[in-house]
Amino acid sequence: MAISDEVFESANRRAALAKAQHATATAVRYDARRNRIVMTLDSGMELAFAPHLAQGLEAAKPADLAGAQISPSGLGVHFPRLDADLYIPALLEGFLGSRRWIAAQNGRSGGQATSEAKSAAARANGMRGGRPKKAALALTAHKPV
Numbered sequence: 001m002a003i004s005d006e007v008f009e010s011a012n013r014r015a016a017l018a019k020a021q022h023a024t025a026t027a028v029r030y031d032a033r034r035n036r037i038v039m040t041l042d043s044g045m046e047l048a049f050a051p052h053l054a055q056g057l058e059a060a061k062p063a064d065l066a067g068a069q070i071s072p073s074g075l076g077v078h079f080p081r082l083d084a085d086l087y088i089p090a091l092l093e094g095f096l097g098s099r100r101w102i103a104a105q106n107g108r109s110g111g112q113a114t115s116e117a118k119s120a121a122a123r124a125n126g127m128r129g130g131r132p133k134k135a136a137l138a139l140t141a142h143k144p145v
Contacts, residue, residue: 015073022089024074030065037065039077039088047091054091056084 027040036048037057051057051065057079064081071078077086 018075018089019073022075023092025070025077025088026074028068028070028077030062030068032062035062037068039091041088042074049091054086056082056086060084 023041023043023045025039026042029038030036030051031038031048034048035050037051037054039047041047051060057065060079060082065079067080069078069080070076071085075088077088078084079086
């Protein structure tokens with residue numbers, strides 16, 4: 001598929017607009033002492049976060065985080081050993097992963113939460129016999145015709 005000059009110029013305009021609207025990365029490194037990925041932005045701000053908080057980096061070992069590369073636009077960071085990418089504008093908005101991944105993380109932490117209300121509900125449910133048993137699937141025998 002050939003790319004027309006018009007499509008090429010349109011893509012360049014969109015990229016320039018995105019770059020003008022967002023801070024870009026000028027440096028990225030892994031700080032093993034603090035267990036943080038540290039990004040320096042063109043605004044002078046540094047963004048640091050624990051790798052396990054970002055989608056694609058949850059199980060990364062320190063050696064996996066070395067050699068991170070900034071994308072040509074400066075809006076992304078690539079971790080070649082993990083084949084994982086982070087999008088800087090999303091990081092700045094507080095999203096360290098896709099909406100689905102974030103929802104799963106929130107659900108996991110909600111399920112692990114403990115409170116007096118949750119404990120009281122579990123005790124009350126237990127006094128009624130606990131969770132209802134799943135209904136056994138009724139197997140029906142089919143007679144050959």
